[in-house]
Structure formats: C-alpha cells, structure tokens
Amino acid sequence: MLDGLLIGAAVAFTFQNLLYCFLGVTLGTFIGMLPGVGPLVTIAVLLPMTYGLSPESSMIMLAGIYYGASYGGSSTAILVNLPGESSSVVTCIDGYQMARRGRAGAALAVAAIGSFVAGCIGTLAIALFAPSLGRAALQFGAAEYTSIIVLALVATAVLSHGALVRGLLMALFGILLGMIGMDLNSGVMRYTFGFTSLMDGLDFVVVAVGLFAFAEIIRELSPKKEENLGHVKIESLMLTRQEARASVKPILRGTGVGMFFGVIPGIGATVSSFAAYLMEQRLAKDPSRFGKGAIEGVAAPEAANNAAAQTSFIPTLTLGVPGSATMALMIGALMIHGITPGPNIISERPNLFWGLVVSMWIGNVMLVMLNLPLIRLWTSLLKVPYSWLFPMILVLSSFGIYTLSNNPTDILWGATFGAFGYFMTKLNYSPAPFILGLVLGPMLEESFRRALLISHGDPATFIQSPISAGFLAASCGIIILMLVPAIRSKRANLESEA
Amino acid sequence: MWRDKDILGGGVFTLMGVAAFVMAQNYNPGSALNMGPGYMPRIVSAAIVLLGLVQVGGALMRRTERELLDSINWRALALVLLSIAAFALLIRSAGVIPAVTAMIVIAWWADPARNLRHLPALLVVGNLMPILIFNVGLGMHLALWRVF
Numbered sequence: 114m115l116d117g118l119l120i121g122a123a124v125a126f127t128f129q130n131l132l133y134c135f136l137g138v139t140l141g142t143f144i145g146m147l148p149g150v151g152p153l154v155t156i157a158v159l160l161p162m163t164y165g166l167s168p169e170s171s172m173i174m175l176a177g178i179y180y181g182a183s184y185g186g187s188s189t190a191i192l193v194n195l196p197g198e199s200s201s202v203v204t205c206i207d208g209y210q211m212a213r214r215g216r217a218g219a220a221l222a223v224a225a226i227g228s229f230v231a232g233c234i235g236t237l238a239i240a241l242f243a244p245s246l247g248r249a250a251l252q253f254g255a256a257e258y259t260s261i262i263v264l265a266l267v268a269t270a271v272l273s274h275g276a277l278v279r280g281l282l283m284a285l286f287g288i289l290l291g292m293i294g295m296d297l298n299s300g301v302m303r304y305t306f307g308f309t310s311l312m313d314g315l316d317f318v319v320v321a322v323g324l325f326a327f328a329e330i331i332r333e334l335s336p337k338k339e340e341n342l343g344h345v346k347i348e349s350l351m352l353t354r355q356e357a358r359a360s361v362k363p364i365l366r367g368t369g370v371g372m373f374f375g376v377i378p379g380i381g382a383t384v385s386s387f388a389a390y391l392m393e394q395r396l397a398k399d400p401s402r403f404g405k406g407a408i409e410g411v412a413a414p415e416a417a418n419n420a421a422a423q424t425s426f427i428p429t430l431t432l433g434v435p436g437s438a439t440m441a442l443m444i445g446a447l448m449i450h451g452i453t454p455g456p457n458i459i460s461e462r463p464n465l466f467w468g469l470v471v472s473m474w475i476g477n478v479m480l481v482m483l484n485l486p487l488i489r490l491w492t493s494l495l496k497v498p499y500s501w502l503f504p505m506i507l508v509l510s511s512f513g514i515y516t517l518s519n520n521p522t523d524i525l526w527g528a529t530f531g532a533f534g535y536f537m538t539k540l541n542y543s544p545a546p547f548i549l550g551l552v553l554g555p556m557l558e559e560s561f562r563r564a565l566l567i568s569h570g571d572p573a574t575f576i577q578s579p580i581s582a583g584f585l586a587a588s589c590g591i592i593i594l595m596l597v598p599a600i601r602s603k604r605a606n607l608e609s610e611a
Numbered sequence: 612m613w614r615d616k617d618i619l620g621g622g623v624f625t626l627m628g629v630a631a632f633v634m635a636q637n638y639n640p641g642s643a644l645n646m647g648p649g650y651m652p653r654i655v656s657a658a659i660v661l662l663g664l665v666q667v668g669g670a671l672m673r674r675t676e677r678e679l680l681d682s683i684n685w686r687a688l689a690l691v692l693l694s695i696a697a698f699a700l701l702i703r704s705a706g707v708i709p710a711v712t713a714m715i716v717i718a719w720w721a722d723p724a725r726n727l728r729h730l731p732a733l734l735v736v737g738n739l740m741p742i743l744i745f746n747v748g749l750g751m752h753l754a755l756w757r758v759f
Contacts, residue, residue, distance in 0.1 A: 282659060296638075511698045515699075521700065
C-alpha cells in the first residue's frame with residue numbers, strides 16, 4: 114500500500130493534476146451551492162470535454178466535482194435552508210436551526226471539519242480495502258456479477274426515490290434501452306427502428322446530458338415566485354470547547370456509517386446521511402434537542418455523506434459496477450479512454466488508481482481551505498440568477514455532445530431524452546435508476562448469459578454460490594423492507610375506513 | 612382520471628412494454644443454456660408490462676386521494692427543444708457562431724424572467740466560452756462560421 118501511495122503522490126502532485134484537482138473541487142463547491150445544478154449535470158456536461166485529458170486528470174477532476182459538491186451543498190443547507198444537493202437534505206434540519214441561533218459559523222465549521230475527517234478516513238479506507246476487494250473480485254464468476262448488478266439496480270431503484278414499482282420500472286426501461294443496437298453475440302440489430310445512428314447503441318453520455326442537463330433546464334424555466342432567501346450573518350467560525358467535544362464522536366460514527374453504506378452498490382451518500390442522523394438521534398441522551406440546532410445533527414450526516422462519496426469509488430473501480438448514477442458517469446469517463454474498470458484496474462493502471470486516491474486527500478485539504486476562509490465570497494456567488502446560468506449550460510452541453518463524435522444527430526437524441534426526462538419527473542419517476550439500468554444492462558445480459566452457459570442452463574447456479582446468494586438475499590431484503598410499511602399503512606387505512 | 616400519475620405512468624410503461632415484447636418476437640430467444648438475442652428482451656419487457664399493470668391496478672383500487680399530473684410547461688419544453696434543434700441543424704453547416712446565437716436567442720425567449728438588456732452579454736459570453744474551451748483550450752478545429 115505504501116508503494117501505491119508513493120506512486121499516487123507522484124501522479125497527484127504534478128502541476129497539471131493539482132490544477133485539475135483544484136478546478137474540480139472549486140467547480141464542485143460552486144455547483145453544490147447552486148440549487149438546480151448538481152454534480153450529475155456538471156459531470157454529464159464535462160464528460161465529453163475530458164476526452165482531451167489524460168485518464169488520470171479527468172478522473173481526478175470529475176471526482177473532485179463529486180465530493181466537492183457535498184461540501185458546497187452543506188453550506189447552502191446551513192445558510193439558507195436550501196439543500197444544494199440531495200445528500201445535504203438532512204443537514205438543513207439542524208444546520209439551519211444552528212444558523213438561526215447565531216451559530217452559523219460553528220455549523221459551517223463542523224460540517225467542513227466533519228467532511229474533512231471523513232474524507233481522510235474514507236481515502237485511507239480505499240487505499241486499505243480496495244486492493245483486497247479487487248483480489249476478492251477476481252474470484253467473482255458470472256453468477257456473482259449477475260447478482261451484484263441486480264443488487265445495485267434494486268437498491269438504486271428502491272432507495273433513490275422510495276417508490277418501489279416506479280424505481281424498478283425505470284431501471285427495467287433503462288436495461289431495455291441498453292439493448293438498442295447490435296447484439297454482440299449474434300450480430301442481430303435490436304430495437305434500432307431502422308436508424309443507422311442507433312446501430313452502435315445509445316451513447317450513454319448523450320442520454321445523461323439529455324436527462325440531467327436538458328430536462329433540468331425545462332423544469333427550472335417554469336415561472337415561479339421570487340424566493341426571498343433569508344440570509345444569515347456568519348460571525349465567528351470558531352467552535353466553543355463544548356461544541357467541539359460534542360462533535361468528535363458523531364463525526365467518527367458518521368464516518369463509519371458512511372463508509373459502510375458507500376461500499377454497498379446502490380446505497381450511497383443520501384441514504385447514509387439519513388442513517389447517520391437517525392443513529393445520532395437514537396444515541397443522544399436528550400433526543401428532543403434534534404431539530405432545534407443540535408451540533409451532532411450536522412456533524413454526523415456531513416461526515417457520513419462525504420465518507421460514502423469516497424468509498425463508493427471502491428465497487429465502482431474494483432468491480433466495475435457503479436453504485437449510483439454519478440458513479441456510472443465516472444465509469445463513462447473511463448470508457449471514453451478505453452479503460453474498463455474491474456478487478457485488475459489496480460495492478461494494470463496503478464497510476465490511475467493511486468493517483469485518484471491521493472488526489473482525493475489533496476482535494477479534501479483544498480476544500481477545507483476553500484470553504485472555511487472564503488465562505489463569504491461563495492455566498493455572494495449564490496446570487497447568480499438562473500437566467501444567466503441556463504443558456505451557458507445549454508451551450509456547453511450541446512457542444513459536449515457534438516464534439517463526442519461530430520454528429521449533429523446525437524444532439525437531437527439528447528433533446529429527445531431531455532423531453533423524456535421532463536415528462537418522467539412530472540410523473541414522479543426518478544432518472545437515476547434509468548441511467549443505471551442503461552449502463553448496467555449490457556453487463557447484466559452478458560454475465561447472465563455466461564452464468565447460465567457455465568451451469569448448463571441451470572438457474573440454481575445463482576443460489577448455489579454463497580456470495581451470489583447473499584447479494585440476491587440482500588436485494589429481496591430491501592424489497593421486503595419497502596413492502597412491509599406499505600402493507601402496514603394500507604391495513605391501518607382499511608381499519609380507519611371500517 | 613387519466614391525469615392520475617400512477618395510471619398515466621403505469622399505462623405508458625405497459626404500452627411500451629407490450630411494444631417491446633412484440634418486437635422481441637423477431638429476435639431468436641435461444642434457450643437458457645444458449646441465450647439468443649431475444650432472451651433478455653422478452654424477460655425485461657414482460658417484467659415492464661407486469662409492473663406497469665401492477666401500478667395501474669393499484670391506482671384503480673385505491674380509495675385515497677389521487678395525485679394528479681400538474682400543468683406541463685409546454686412553452687419552455689417547446690422552446691428549449693427548438694433551441695437545441697436549431698443548434699444541431701446549424702453547427703455543421705453554418706458554424707459555431709450562428710449555431711450558438713440561434714440557440715441562445717431561442718432559449719432566452721423561453722425564460723420567464725428574460726430581460727432584453729441581458730441578451731447581448733449572454734450572446735458574447737455564450738459564443739466566447741465554447742470557442743475558448745474547444746478551439747483554444749482543447750485545440751479542436753470547429754469552424755466559427757461558414758459562407759454558404
């Protein structure tokens with residue numbers, strides 16, 4: 114591991130990569146603060162531009178955007194009670210209350226310190242565990258891969274929006290559209306409708322830009338009332354001794370929760386921040402303080418979402434199975450360079466893996482420096498109106514798609530998916546399981562086919578391997594967990610009706 | 612009732628699933644031992660039909676209040692799509708500057724908070740940004756404009 118970290122330091126400390134790391138975390142902080150522009154949109158828009166960079170630089174920058182956004186998101190959550198992105202929703206609860214009591218500075222400080230500590234421990238966890246997980250993954254056969262992909266899809270489908278059937282439908286539809294194009298085994302054209310532009314399949318970047326950039330713009334352009342954001346003054350950033358003492362353990366516990374949930378594909382930053390918050394509330398001597406500005410309620414979820422953001426790179430890189438839509442984009446960034454993540458990535462591409470790990474640590478240091486002393490500068494940027502932002506997003510997205518293959522038809526496909534995404538969110542369907550299905554679909558079909566080929570067509574192979582059976586049991590467990598409260602509340606409804 | 616989000620959404624998915632299943636009949640399913648190109652499409656589209664029906668059925672049986680589709684912002688939808696289409700049509704034949712200009716003017720028109728005085732600045736920044744990133748920064752050769 115020490116050798117690895119040295120290789121990584123040599124990569125991450127070059128001027129170019131430090132620059133891209135800085136660019137990534139700065140952009141991440143910025144877009145994390147802006148409501149309506151999240152890391153997904155930003156990464157989707159930037160993805161085509163990373164073609165000209167080295168794979169190391171592009172991963173370092175995109176990862177910086179991803180974990181930088183969770184820093185920026187917490188600042189707006191605390192200051193104006195608006196979560197800049199979904200993993201900061203919990204921080205609003207106690208963070209904004211602290212700000213209203215005049216402790217905005219302390220809340221910002223504990224959020225940044227918590228994120229930093231979690232980021233450092235999370236980075237260390239990647240360095241420690243990813244290689245061994247990579248070795249374990251070498252033992253994975255087709256059946257195990259099939260089951261872990263199923264788990265990732267089910268978990269995202271269920272947890273991203275809390276709606277079981279809706280999430281599964283979107284994931285399945287993603288898998289279906291993932292089949293468009295030539296079947297690699299038989300050469301048969303599937304679902305191309307005679308379009309030559311579909312023969313190679315849908316380009317994942319085109320779909321992502323359409324779903325996350327174009328659809329979001331259409332959604333945001335509806336006339337709405339001018340929101341008056343109550344701005345809170347930031348006084349001292351210093352924590353009192355009592356506050357500091359109260360946040361040490363929550364930060365560490367939050368880090369643990371986040372690291373655990375981050376590794377499981379399909380769960381991720383948002384769920385782990387909720388879990389960490391609930392855990393602190395359970396453990397507190399006086400749970401009634403929560404919701405009224407308890408510092409533990411800021412420290413733990415902030416640590417958890419950052420830890421999860423870091424450790425979610427473990428399954429993404431070592432198994433090649435992305436656990437979230439953002440991670441799917443990361444894989445997309447690697448594929449642009451012809452790199453397929455998998456168990457061998459650490460030994461075959463040590464520069465990429467270790468460079469990324471070390472850059473994450475550097476990025477976290479940069480983020481603390483960017484976020485704490487410069488917080489007043491950032492809050493003034495919050496006032497950039499959407500009227501100025503969206504034309505730029507539109508232009509850059511379209512150029513991004515066009516430069517991918519110099520084919521204007523791709524831009525029209527992007528527009529089609531923009532309209533699709535807009536209608537689907539209007540009907541409460543979330544795009545995250547769809548994009549994950551699109552990415553994982555071809556992998557699922559291939560490993561499913563291989564697993565059945567090896568077992569001579571016997572489906573029992575999926576439960577005979579203990580690892581595979583474990584993944585499938587976890588998937589069923591999540592579904593049952595989701596169904597039980599629904600049945601219970603339905604019964605309660607029936608009783609109240611009777 | 613057709614504006615109920617569950618009925619509308621579940622119905623659309625059911626129809627798409629049926630269409631995909633029918634189309635999958637053209638692809639050879641093979642067998643479990645040796646899956647053909649039609650094996651997965653059948654499973655996946657059947658599952659979509661099943662879940663779509665579950666959603667519609669659940670909504671029909673529900674007594675509680677329905678969640679209705681609220682108004683679609685047709686104006687923003689049409690203008691944003693139009694601006695993207697204009698860009699797609701112009702970028703290769705007319706070059707960067709006409710494509711970006713058309714895109715920004717149409718998109719600006721979609722903004723409910725638009726202000727005519729902001730348009731020139733948007734056009735300048737919108738044109739300079741991609742030129743600086745792609746032509747200067749990444750060294751691509753995108754034609755700025757072409758004479759017909």
